[in-house]
Amino acid sequence: MRIIGIDPGTGILGFGVVDAKPGKSVLVTAGVIRTPAHTPLDERLEEIFDGLTEIIEETKPDVMSIEHLFFARNVTTAMSVSHARGVAMLAGRKAKLEIAEYTPMQIKQSLTGYGKADKKQMQEMVRLQLNLKEVPKPDDAADALAAAITHQMMIRTN
DSSP: OOOEEEEOSEEEEEEEEEETTTEEEEEEEEEEEEEOOHHHHHHHHHHHHHHHHHHHHHHOOSEEEEEEOOOOOOOHHHHHHHHHHOOOOOOOHHOOEEEEOOOOHHHHHHHOTTTTTHHHHHHHHHHHHHTSSSSSHHHHHHHHHHHHHHHHHHHHOO
């Protein structure tokens, strides 16, 4: 099974694609879609949709695992992330992907065993799970890979 993980954001949207093999995850690709600051929101969302659609067409995942936004202190940021999240989900839906949603706490819990793990712990666990020499960069790509690995772990336990 091939899983694309998404770390939603309007300025930077992280993506990570893994192949779920028995007992391990194998990195296919990871990166980010960046949109220029001070660009109208509709243009940024179109850029995210087009970029993600292209990545989905190239990598042919079976499922999308996306971070679920459930809490935010800054309402403006939460709204912006929600827009990007919706566009990412639409790109997945248009490609006929199953879409799985996980809270940040679920992702941390599944990778580290601790729902309040810090960023460094998460990045190191992504590195270990994928058997990489270095932590994936940028952080948004590592977070997206964490979402993809979480889905693999969840389907294995269910």
